Amino acid sequence: MTATASALRLPAIPLRTKILRLLLALAAAGVLAWAWQGSEMRPLDLLTYRQNMAAYLKGFLTPDFSEWRDYLHHTIVTIQIAIWGTLLAVLGAVPCGLLSSANVAPAWIHQPVRRLMDACRSINEMIFAMLFISAVGLGPFAGVLALFMHTLGTLAKLFSEAVEAIDPQPVEGIRATGASRLQEIAYGIIPQVVPLWISYSLYRFESNVRSASVVGMVGAGGIGMLLWDAIRSFNYGATAAMLIILIVVVSILDLGSATIRKRYI
Amino acid sequence: MKTAESITPAIEIHHISKSFGKRQALQRVSLRISPGEMVALIGPSGSGKSTLLRHIAGLVGGDRDSGTIRLFGKEVQRRGAVSRRIRTIRSEVGFIFQQFNLVGRLSLLTNVMTGTLSRVGTLRSLLGIFPREEKSRAMAALQCVGLAEYAAQRASTLSGGQQQRAAIARAMQQRARIILADEPIASLDPESARIVMELLQCMNRDEGVTVLVSLHQVQFALQYCPRSIAMKEGRVVFDGPSRELSPAALRQIYGLKNDGLDLDGTLPLNVRVCTPPAVAAGA
Structure with missing residues (x-):
């Protein structure tokens, strides 16, 4: 028994693999150094300017809640922007996600749709917000459209990844009954991906509440507008109050959606 | 008197070939099955049984120099091109898969409704939105396979045998005139296997449904199917009454050298069972 056990040797790591690993480590170190230079990292500044930092912090430590009704109202608008931005994106991502799945649409459809979704995803919400402000004017609706465009790109990709990972056997079971392509999708594919799709949509809703608080800074409605004003006028007390309200609301939403997501997975 | 040739065959296959890369999975297979027959398709794994069944349902097209497949005279494929009207033809063909292929998250009733x-x-x-009478028919089909009480349950919560019976109910709901079953009992326990075979037999006998079923357990072919077709390396090597499958014929089909053929169980496979070495105490 022991003879056979000692005869078993661990597989040797070939020299080629060892060299490759070393090269990979060197390359990673090179990239980090290069990025350090480009982003002008000066960690010592944190020490040098510690008195400035302390002054900022002091302002934040005395939050000014005198205008809390206004803050709360704009926080709720922020959530309303996120709700509609996400819902429109989900509705758009169902067809776009299916059309960018290699197991649903042929290459001449899924490749162009994927590139279009890449474009939506690679442009930040802030930029979309500025574009839509010039189209529909200042206000929350521009924010909704901005979130919709960016989230559409993200969700379509996530949705299509879920579709590409399905078990093809039930779909073939539906196909064998003489069902049409659309029926195959509705009865064979969608039931398999629905839990993941719900989970992704809720996750995107959470992050859209955060994004919605930023698009306001360029004038697309929500708490961002007030935040931007307060920061620019060095009113740290008001800024702190708004941030506290935002943190509380976002945490509550995160907890709620996490609970729902757990139940669906 | 009508000769067998004058009746339109339920399944008519003429010179079907299929190759996957260099491997020839089907080599000019031809066969004919009359309406109302119950036929077993036997042969070792990799002999082309599954591939043939998938070609008959038009799920796969043959090679370009391949012949034709017709079901009740309607063309499923010719020279490797699957017919454009395949959906209409498939609606009359119930396909039973080894892995059931139900949609796990849908209820049993919805699965049958598909x-x-x-x-x-x-x-x-x-x-x-489905017509009311179709829903009642689906319930009747579930009743027939003994699963009416599980109609609202998700398919994934049921055992393999139950899922396979639901798949048969789906074929009933289709009003299938032909059933193609690809190893329907290969992953079931003996009792579930018997029930599934009896349901297929029942549909064949009472409804006149034509059944072509691939099996790797020869004893089920002998028991349930009057006719057997044996395949080996992509060719039909036997086609005739199942009772003519002598041990010698089976040895030839399965390529077994010694007399180890076991007709009341699965075919013996020459796999040595490897026991893990005992851990030496105190080593």
């Missing part, structure tokens, strides 16, 4: 999809308009089916 058998009606080809008869319901696209919009209505996408909204899930």
Whole structure:
């Protein structure tokens, strides 16, 4: 028994693999150094300017809640922007996600749709917000459209990844009954991906509440507008109050959606 | 008197070939099955049974120099091109898969209802609106396979044998005239296997459904199917009454050298069972 056990040797790591690993480590170190230079990292500044930092912090430590009704109202608008931005994106991502799945649409459809979704995803919400402000004017609706465009790109990709990972056997079971392509999708594919799709949509809703608080800074409605004003006028007390309200609301939403997501997975 | 040739065959296959890369999975296979027959398709794994069944349902097209497949005279494929009207033809063919291929998250009733999809308009089916009488028929089909009480349960919560019976109910709901069953009992326990075979036999005997079933347990072919077709390396090597499958014929089909053929169980496979070495105490 022991003879056979000692005869078993661990597989040797070939020299080629060892060299490759070393090269990979060197390359990673090179990239980090290069990025350090480009982003002008000066960690010592944190020490040098510690008195400035302390002054900022002091302002934040005395939050000014005198205008809390206004803050709360704009926080709720922020959530309303996120709700509609996400819902429109989900509705758009169902067809776009299916059309960018290699197991649903042929290459001449899924490749162009994927590139279009890449474009939506690679442009930040802030930029979309500025574009839509010039189209529909200042206000929350521009924010909704901005979130919709960016989230559409993200969700379509996530949705299509879920579709590409399905078990093809039930779909073939539906196909064998003489069902049409659309029926195959509705009865064979969608039931398999629905839990993941719900989970992704809720996750995107959470992050859209955060994004919605930023698009306001360029004038697309929500708490961002007030935040931007307060920061620019060095009113740290008001800024702190708004941030506290935002943190509380976002945490509550995160907890709620996490609970729902757990139940669906 | 009508000769067998004058009746339109339920399944008519003429010179079907299929190669996957260099491997020839089917080599000019031809065969004919009359309406109302129950035929077993036997042969070692990799002999082309599955591939042949998938070609008959038009799920795969043959090679370009391949011949034709017709079901009740309607062309499924010719020279490797699957017919454009394949959906109409498939609606009359119930396909039973080894892994059942039900949609796990849908209820058993909905799974059976998918058998009606080809008869319901696209919009209505996408909204899930099915005629009342179709729903009652689906319940009747579930009743027939003994699963009516589980109608509302998700398919994934049921055992393999139950899922396979639901798949048969789906074929009933389709009003299939032909059933193609690809190793329907290969992953079932003996009792479930018996029930599934009896359901297929029952549909064949009472409804006149033509059944072609691939099996790797020869004893089931002998027991349930009057006729057997044996395949080996992509060719039909035997086609005739199952009772003519002598041990010698089976040895030839399965390529077994010694007399180890066991007709009341699965075929013996020459796999040595490897026991893990005992851990030496105190080593």
